[in-house]
Amino acid sequence: MQTQVLSAKMYADGEWVSQPETFDVFDPQNNEVIAKVPKASAAYVASVVDRASEAFHSISSWPTHERISVIRGAAEYIESHHERFAYTIAREGSKTITEARGEVTRTIQTLRISAEEARRVKGETINFDQKEGSENRTGYYFRFPIGVIAAITPFNDPLNLVAHKVGPALAGGNAVVVKPASVTPLSALMMAEAFDQAGVPAGFLSVVTGSGRELGDALVTHPEVKMISFTGGSNAGDRIADKAGRKKLAMELGSNSPVIVMDDADLHDAVKSSVSGAFAAAGQNCLGVQRVFVQQGSYEQFLELFVERTKELQVGDKQSEWTDMGPLIEEKEAIRIEEWVQEAVDAGARILHGGKRDGAFYDPTVLADVPSSCRIYQEEIFGPVVLLESVETMQEAVTRANDVDYGLHAGVFTSNIDQAFYAVHHLHVGGVMVNDSSDYRIDEMPFGGTKQSGLGREGVASAVQEMTEPRVVCFKLTQPWSL
Secondary structure (H helix, E strand, O other): OOOOOEEOOEEEOOEEEOOOOEEEEEEOOOOEEEEEEEOOOHHHHHHHHHHHHHHHHHOOOOOHHHHHHHHHHHHHHHHHOHHHHHHHHHHHOOOOHHHHHHHHHHHHHHHHHHHHHHOOOOOEEEOHHHOOOOOOEEEEEEEEEOOEEEEEOOOOOOOHHHHHHHHHHHHOOOEEEEEOOOOOOHHHHHHHHHHHHHOOOOOOEEEOOOOHHHHHHHHHOOOOEEEEEEEOOHHHHHHHHHHHOOOEEEEEOOOOEEEEEOOOOOHHHHHHHHHHHHHHHHHOOOOOEEEEEEEHHHHHHHHHHHHHHHHOOOEOOOOOOOOOEOOOOOHHHHHHHHHHHHHHHHOOOEEEEOOOEEOOEEOOEEEEOOOOOOHHHHOOOOOOEEEEEEEOOHHHHHHHHOOOOEEOEEEEEOOOHHHHHHHHHHOOOOEEEEOOOOOOOOOOOOEOOEEOOEEOOEOHHHHHHHOEEEEEEEEEOOOHHHO
């Protein structure tokens, strides 16, 4: 049966628009073309930013209750079309239908939290009389929107990571131009559909599609873009930072997440959580478990249980309810991982399970004895490969966990409160999950990392703070006694 190819349109300045050129969107499972999407030019994107700026400045103050209504309305639209959104995520990306449904549910939560945060964009009074001679001054500060925000989003969470930028941006009263990953643009366009139906003011949300190489400069260098919110690779983040100039930057740039398992941990729970954290979304997850350090006394048992559970994973058709893991986003990514694994094996690593590729599919793979000099040890794998190592102490585990240039999340399994607090205070990461794997997050919590893992924090409340700025107001009174 031939796949019906969707002809999509972009959303800009409150309208659905076509472009002279299009590009194809593929299902990575079978390389079928599933959609033709407008290919915007750099000049067109610049004009979209201009119109977004005009829209922002045309509304002197977008009332809070209207922001709340629009964001809630988008969440309700997505909820009422839950299965269609999930099917699209699973079709254009790597997630199974079960994982895609989970992402849609999280997206709804992200937007509802954003609507709530819109009412919390507040300031506070300032005691100016704390300074001698300022007894006749009173005032406060409030937060105001910064203008047009450029949001550049990745393929691995093509709906919820868009929501994590659009929701807070609109909650703060900003206009936002989204450039989704060119391999997964359909979910972002459906997000625009939800906000269009919810009545977002024209120009306050645009979703432009096309090549990042062609459109990136037009977005990040445009003088009317006041902030760039980017999720993606560290090399791309460096290029954006070099070109952006004096703009606010918020960047989530990936990770190489460690998990530490001590002898006093619940091994079965640690195995269950770590296997899930390593292989969910085919390992294409910035929080995914990459290195597991297990205390010597439990190492052999943990290794046996981990491999046993990994073998139970079902790899195959993304749309099947029974599938645990689908393909990578493109065959070239599976080839890259195959090369990295082979490099490690050539350097002395052992393959305990997996290590086989079939097109864009790469088996869930467990490695041991990987030298720390290997790329697969030092860099972000972003694929279904996990490294197991034996350690003697918590101190050794923390030292080795810190010995990479990333620091997003870490997981620690122990029943010893002192050991847990040692890890919490000495791991160089943005989040420590105790008795859970690194792959745990709620959408309200501050989210971000250290070192090459990024700048600033996402999570709805934190993002709203990043996307607004404080303005201080001070009144000097001529009649001090009036206070």
